[in-house]
Amino acid sequence: MSQTPSPDTTPTPAPASHLDAPESVGAWLVRLLKGIAIGIGFILPGLSGGVLAVIFKIYDPMIKFLANLRQRFWANVRYFIPVGIGGVIGVVLFSIVVAAAFGRYEAAFVTLFIGFVIGTFPSLWRQAGKQGRSVRDYVILGVAAAAIFAIMLVGGQSDLTVQPNLGVWLASGALIGLGVIVPGMSPSNF
Template sequence: YWGRIPALGLGCAVGFMGFARGISAALNVSAAVTTWAFIGLIVGTVPSLYREAGKEGHSRASWVSMGICAATIFGVLFYVGRVLSVQLEPNFWSFTLSGALFGLGIVIPGLAASSVLMALGL
């Protein structure tokens, strides 16, 4: 099986770069449509998340905590994206930050790394 690892790595690299170029092209054509497409993909997971979280029932405290968390995240992302107007330069450290946020998005349930990356201009 060790002989397949280089081919797998090459396939992953080509797929990642192809996807990144596709997203870049979509952003160049229409940034607003592409941004709303990502927002739609994120919001589309809400029904599944609602069903999974509701297996043990929904209490009033769970609704309140959800509202507080959603408002806090919206406020922080709005502040970073609109008030601070953060635009990171594409360099080694911004790519490292992007990779770390992507990794956290995989490990931490519910973290949409794409939202944070879009707020940072990446």
């Protein structure tokens, strides 16, 4: 004789993912605001939209969606519409603010952006050292720092203009896309 649970004792299954939760206006607006912040991160050198996406818990669902576009495609599109709208708003509005600020306070804003970059070093140092460091790691750090410094010196003394063409635009788009997906890489630096 098999036992079946009574209707009032059957547990209600929890939503399987962020896509199964009921949509509310508040949740939509929160994702819009997160998108605006991520868009601002795309504009500002030293900030990473990818890092902000991680902080706002948008990164994992975005990567899962991009890794398998066919799985729950329309549910994912509905989920990311406010993030995309917010991203565009953040990029457009903040680019106006940045352009005006650079026109009036260029030295202050360059210093601010350098501060953003330097401010990420402690967290990167801790993250990179979670499994310990060896002498080899310090040698690689020194060689990389010297190479970057040399590139900056050479780049500052030469004119690095690139003639726009289809290949340049595609390569630029690929680098910006990489900067969007990889946390810590700032698309505006590219």
